[in-house]
Amino acid sequence: MIGPDDVKKLATLSRLALTEEEVAKLQVEISSILAYIDTIQKVELPSQTSGSVYLDIENVMREDVPTHEAGEHTDALLAQAPRSEKGYLKVKKILG
Amino acid sequence: MAELTDLGVRDLVAGYQAKKFSAVDVAEAHVKKIEKENGALNAYLEVFSDAVDSAKIADARLASEGNTQNPLLGVPVALKDNILIKGKIASAASKILANHTATYDATVVKKLREKGAVFLGRTNMDEFAMGSSTEHSAYGPARNPYDISRVPGGSSGGSAAAVAGKLATVALGSETCGSIRQPSSLCGLVGLKPTYGAVSRSGLIAMGSSLDQIGSFGRSVYDVETVFNATKGHDPLDGTTLPDYAEKQAKNKKIGVPWAFVKDAQPDVQEAFAKELKELSAKGYEIVDIEFPSAPFGLAAYYIVMPAEVSTNLARLDGMRYGYHAEGKDLFEEYAKSRAEGFGAETRRRIILGSYVLTSGYYDAYYRKATALRGVLAEDLKKAFDTVSYIATPTTPGPAFKLGEKSDPVSMYLEDIFAAPANLTGIPAISVPKATVMRDDVSLPVGIQFMSPKYTEASLFSIAKDVVGEGA
Numbered sequence: 001m002i003g004p005d006d007v008k009k010l011a012t013l014s015r016l017a018l019t020e021e022e023v024a025k026l027q028v029e030i031s032s033i034l035a036y037i038d039t040i041q042k043v044e045l046p047s048q049t050s051g052s053v054y055l056d057i058e059n060v061m062r063e064d065v066p067t068h069e070a071g072e073h074t075d076a077l078l079a080q081a082p083r084s085e086k087g088y089l090k091v092k093k094i095l096g
Numbered sequence: 097m098a099e100l101t102d103l104g105v106r107d108l109v110a111g112y113q114a115k116k117f118s119a120v121d122v123a124e125a126h127v128k129k130i131e132k133e134n135g136a137l138n139a140y141l142e143v144f145s146d147a148v149d150s151a152k153i154a155d156a157r158l159a160s161e162g163n164t165q166n167p168l169l170g171v172p173v174a175l176k177d178n179i180l181i182k183g184k185i186a187s188a189a190s191k192i193l194a195n196h197t198a199t200y201d202a203t204v205v206k207k208l209r210e211k212g213a214v215f216l217g218r219t220n221m222d223e224f225a226m227g228s229s230t231e232h233s234a235y236g237p238a239r240n241p242y243d244i245s246r247v248p249g250g251s252s253g254g255s256a257a258a259v260a261g262k263l264a265t266v267a268l269g270s271e272t273c274g275s276i277r278q279p280s281s282l283c284g285l286v287g288l289k290p291t292y293g294a295v296s297r298s299g300l301i302a303m304g305s306s307l308d309q310i311g312s313f314g315r316s317v318y319d320v321e322t323v324f325n326a327t328k329g330h331d332p333l334d335g336t337t338l339p340d341y342a343e344k345q346a347k348n349k350k351i352g353v354p355w356a357f358v359k360d361a362q363p364d365v366q367e368a369f370a371k372e373l374k375e376l377s378a379k380g381y382e383i384v385d386i387e388f389p390s391a392p393f394g395l396a397a398y399y400i401v402m403p404a405e406v407s408t409n410l411a412r413l414d415g416m417r418y419g420y421h422a423e424g425k426d427l428f429e430e431y432a433k434s435r436a437e438g439f440g441a442e443t444r445r446r447i448i449l450g451s452y453v454l455t456s457g458y459y460d461a462y463y464r465k466a467t468a469l470r471g472v473l474a475e476d477l478k479k480a481f482d483t484v485s486y487i488a489t490p491t492t493p494g495p496a497f498k499l500g501e502k503s504d505p506v507s508m509y510l511e512d513i514f515a516a517p518a519n520l521t522g523i524p525a526i527s528v529p530k531a532t533v534m535r536d537d538v539s540l541p542v543g544i545q546f547m548s549p550k551y552t553e554a555s556l557f558s559i560a561k562d563v564v565g566e567g568a
Contacts, residue, residue: 002452013451014407015414016444017432029445029505030452033399036506037453037462040396045468060335076199082421091416092427 001031100125101262105319108265109167112158119158119170122265123151123214126172130216130263138238139248139257141177142185143217154212167322169212174264176255177218178225178301179310181205188301189233190223192413192420192438202299203334204268204310204327211326216264220254223440224410225270225303227251228278228511229502232442237499240283243538246496249279249511252313256283259313266323267313272304273398274492274515276311277527277545281491284529284541285313286320286560289515291550292522293338295324296331304405305336307398307519317528317560324553346485346548346555351376352386353488354480360392360513361490365542368531369490372544372563379562386480386487390472394516397473399509400453400466401520406443407450413438445505474521481549486559489514491527491543495535518547526556528563 007026011018018026074087083090100122103111111117127147134140144150154170163169175181178188180198187193201209208215222232230238230253238253240246241261248257252269256279259267269276271289280287288311295310302308312323331337353373358366373383415421415434422433436444453462480487492511502508518525527543534540544563548556561568 007448010448010451010455011432013455014444014447015411015428015431015435016439016447017429017436018444022444026445026448030449032504032506033445033449033509034452036509037396037399040393040400040465040469041461043390043393043469043472045465045472060339062332062335073199077418080196080199080418082415082419089416092424092430094427 002027002034099262101129103265104314104316105167105171105265105322106316108171109163112163112170119151119154119214120148122170123148123172123216126216126263133261133263136239136244137241137257137261137263138220138236139254139261139263140174140217141187141189141220141235141254144184144215147172147214147216150214154214157212166211168208168326171213172216172265173208173213173323174216174219174255174258174267175205176252176267176269177221178270179205179268180299180301181215184218186218186301188224189221189235190439190443191234192435193418194234194420196418198299200299203296203331205299207327207329219252219258219267222251222253223443224301224406225251225272225275226406226442226446228274228508229497229499230254231499232440234440240496242284242496242540246498246540247282249282249492249496251275253279255313256280256285256287259283259315260285265314266319268310268323268327269313270300270308270310271519272307272402273395273519274512276313277491277515277525277543278511280313280527280529281541281543282496285315285527286317286529287311287313287527287543288320288324288553288556289518289525290324290328290553291338291341291524293336294328294341294524294553296329296334296337298331298333302409304402305409306405307402309519317557317564317566320526321557342551343554344549344551346552346558348485349381350384350484351381351486351488351546352384352480352484354386354388354391357388357391357514358489360493362494362533364533365490365492365494365531368533368542369488369544372530373488376559376562381559381562384484386484388476388480388487388517390469390476391517392513393469394473394520395509395513397466397469398512398516398520399449400462401470403446403450404454404463405450407447407454410439410443410447442505470520473517477517477521477523477547485548485552485555487547489545491515491545495533495540495542514545523547523550524553524556526560528560530563
């Protein structure tokens with residue numbers, strides 16, 4: 001079973017603010033899900049497996065060229081932003 | 097006389113040709129029925145105000161070019177709320193994207209629009225396609241038209257409820273693991289999960305990118321086949337689309353049945369399944385016992401791979417560029433509050449789980465192991481498909497369950513036990529409605545599933561037609 005501190009650490013990594021009740025609930029739920037997914041530890045796996053065998057696909061390349069005019073989509077995209085100013089997204093200061 | 101909302105694609109095509117009714121008549125009949133019945137089903141989150149206008153355009157095209165080459169001209173389609181239409185809200189049934197307006201069309205939308213399909217509205221779903229009941233929608237659960245105290249399945253439950261309730265002729269959904277087949281099973285519909293890469297995902301809000309695929313719901317095999325043929329194809333905007341989708345035919349009429357795996361279904365579902373197989377053998381199919389030893393572990397592997405991809409894909413939803421934003425004292429707090437307030441409980445659970453399995457130290461035990469297991473599943477399938485053309489199982493362990501019945505996350509996850517192998521290995525699979533079972537004196541549908549090798553959708557349609565007795 002994972003502890004409350006584990007959940008809090010995962011929440012930080014996941015950028016999720018959780019209340020104490022949510023932490024307690026997730027601790028139980030995540031532990032129960034982990035108990036279920038741990039069943040795969042029982043499967044014998046060949047030592048060498050090709051990671052991509054199941055998808056049977058290859059990398060697709062395209063020319064690295066511009067696909068639209070600069071600024072073509074700026075207004076439409078910025079209209080979706082919670083806060084913007086002079087054509088930029090506005091966010092909290094990250095440098096002191 | 098049949099109502100316009102009862103008709104499938106083939107009847108609409110014939111009716112338009114005979115000028116018995118117009119596309120506007122058909123669209124209006126659907127809109128009217130939605131107004132009357134959507135309150136109980138909550139299948140649609142929004143009915144598009146321009147639905148009838150698109151039908152007018154379709155009528156003009158029907159008059160000028162006809163529909164002999166184009167069966168979808170004037171056909172009403174419902175779209176799952178994670179598929180983008182430029183200028184319309186696409187929220188993935190999440191609060192975090194409540195006001196998100198799409199800035200471009202999904203490739204499937206472009207294709208269907210060119211063919212003159214009429215988009216009726218966007219349908220309810222589990223938030224970000226995470227769930228098997230639509231109870232994880234931020235906008236309330238959708239209901240099953242067979243019994244509104246039961247769920248329609250999920251995550252594409254709104255699309256399934258819309259087609260089963262005759263609030264749309266056909267609908268698009270998406271699958272990461274069972275999200276089309278499971279609601280098809282619970283709502284008595286045909287539902288296809290195509291070969292990975294057959295249909296472009298450009299404009300589909302991503303969940304698990306190595307698994308996601310767009311597919312369709314219909315009340316007949318022909319309807320699903322028509323939508324698949326109209327939407328498939330290579331797309332430069334989706335690097336995972338197959339450059340050379342070349343249709344392949346099943347090599348024989350052998351159906352493999354992994355009986356040890358089928359035991360995970362409820363007893364009467366197993367009986368109904370066995371009866372369906374018997375009917376198929378009377379129609380010239382040969383039923384063969386096969387081993388599929390890795391199959392029961394597929395779902396556990398899925399619950400490693402998917403959350404890992406979810407935590408990565410959903411990292412972009414940070415409250416800064418678009419979507420819900422919460423104020424905080426610094427940037428980190430704004431991220432954490434925006435995401436905590438914007439995402440629902442199941443989404444948060446899967447993000448946390450994804451962070452866990454990707455944490456350094458656990459990566460080998462989980463993600464690497466799950467990836468290797470996908471390889472083992474593919475090897476097992478390859479071995480089976482050396483002998484048989486199809487693998488059959490029940491689509492779901494049981495029929496539609498009551499709202500609130502599966503509040504424990506793992507019990508909900510087990511709904512997709514039979515779905516996982518196809519998603520993890522990229523093969524196509526179809527759910528076909530035939531059997532019913534009784535629960536609380538209500539007769540409820542439950543589907544039979546067929547899986548087949550990549551590129552053999554045509555053979556899946558052909559066996560599905562044999563199951564339901566539908567002509568070619």
